[in-house]
Amino acid sequence: MPKIHQSRLRRWVSRAPWVAPIIVVAAVLLRVGVSGSVADAAAPAQPTLAELKADFARPKTTPFPADDPYSKAKAHLGELLFWDPILSGSGTQSCASCHNPGLSWTDGLRLGVGTQAMKTHTPTMLNIAWAPVLGWDGHFPSLEAVAFSGPITNPGIMNRKPDDLIKALSAIPGYRAAFAAAFADHAVTETHIADALATFERTIVSGPAPFDRWIDGDENAISAQAKHGFALFTGKAGCSNCHIGWAFTDEGFYDIGTATGDDIGRARLFPNTVKLKYAFKVPTLRDVARRAPYMHNGSEATLADVIDLYDRGGIDRPSRADFIKPLHLTAQEKADLIAFLDTLTSDPKPTDSPVLPR
Template sequence: MAWKIVGGAAALLLIVLGGLAVATNGEPDRTAAFAEYRRPLAIPFPDDNPFQAAKAELGRTLFFEPALSRDGDRTCATCHIPGKDWTDSNPRALRNDGGVMDFRTPTLLNIAWIETIFGWDGKFRGLETVARLPLTASGNMNMPPEEMVRRLSTDPNYVAAFAKAFPEPVAEGGPVTQERIEQALATFQRLIVSGPAPFDRWVEGDVHALNPAAKRGFDLFNGKANCAACHSGWNFTDGSFHDVGVAGEGALGRGKFFPNSTALRHAFKTPTLRNVARRPPYMHDGSLATLAEVVDLYDRGGIDRPSRSRDIRPLHLSAREKADLIAFMESLDDNGAEGPAYQPIGPEPPRP
């Protein structure tokens, strides 16, 4: 008897709370969810490679410098193309001998907010260390490090730019070093930030910024469809690795480095969803051509196997719910806003 009364009271309380949760404009109260999605106020720079204007400017020049490739045929922007959200449209990146690489070129948008581990399978530790592989890999820029340093050291403009960006004296040799090339490139890449999207205006209180389908999609994303379990926060990634049931048996992903872990087998890094609608194809291997194919994969629950994430399961979405999820992802588009990477660089770290 006693617990029945308590149970009844609890049910009544729930009804009252449920009623309160509907705001006066007829929409659910999403205040708590919105708090997770606010854009950051500053770009994070690490203590061991802080922001410095001349270094960022030098990094920008190097990012577009063909002399960093042995045959002068490639730059970082050959694959990370600014006008294509710092990726390309190839399912897998192109080698310089006509072949393809194992992975699709990831976007560099919001790379400053990725902590520590980079690459689809997490092969890189720290943004500064990433450049070493594309610069030196045969099939890519194919550049021996000593030759790279030698080339830049014979160019007076570069010698002056390195001396300005790195005022500390060097123990031996000139101001150009491989480590400094990597530090300058990383500083520039941290300026690659996606601009405000309709979704951000909605989060900030403009109730008309999103259409009803996108709003329903947001609720699905955070609710029934469970997408926010991994695509979390304003950059829509947890920076972690999961098997969402895409990869073929041969593609080990993070599991390559952790052969004894079931959970990391076929696990790839959660990509950001900023500007996602306009940069197909999708997934680490570019195997899905459209967002509709991506949503269908999640609806099926991908490949059911022991490594598959516990957050992935068949969703049984209706056609309207699938369309709503896509409408939501479309609302993450910044309409080509040119962020700090495109702007003149001043003495203070630019705002994201």
């Protein structure tokens, strides 16, 4: 079975763990059926560099769901709402206070700080249009579901009552006009607020980086060291078993050794699936050099710390992901991996905060 097919299978399994046994049986039957023995078929063909590069090519368009399609007016309204501290009970904190574009849409802190200290690190908003489920443990079923079941109403985060927010927005002529432009019924409602925020968030896509120019054929776009780092990333270090696709995530959930105790991650939703204990969402690696610290708990201060964590091989326990094991990287190899990760940093692009209606 070619490598990419295996990783697509895994992606599916980690999203829907109950299908795993069916796939294993089917895969064994398939191998036996085609080659006569499981052992014969076990050695995968090595992918060529061109095939590897193709696994990471940028998509041409951003996906928007049929029940919340893109419109310019809706994205504009969503941008206003994202930046507006009117969304918080105290009137001092906006989504952008924590998801700050200047800090790669996060906050530079180990853990988020709302009205109270949060238990998790603020994730970036980059490339979340492609994420099938949201949150470090995947408990939000859609981007639309995040705003009100997550930050806005949570007393520990923005602490705003939906009715009060709707009243406050309805009292501002500029907002009434923006809702009228975005929605046929002109109404200021919870659903419209959530849809507009989600539409704006889907427009937050990482820009082209030196890595993209390299896979497009410019051999000088990245250094020889970074190319060696890419070979390690897709080879000895095994990173692309999970960080695959143009955004460098298979959108799966794995235990890589960042959590202990009752910080059980996705097992909160799937308590009986061994591999989902201490499993968290694979983050995008686009622009990753811009947003230390790292991981769901902000536990790794630098990219060098991240590489050391993988080199140690996580924590040996039943939930540990299959691809996490001691890597025995040399100091040179660690530096090469970091040089490669740096090539995912896009060209700087200033983001201005919009003028808010008042």
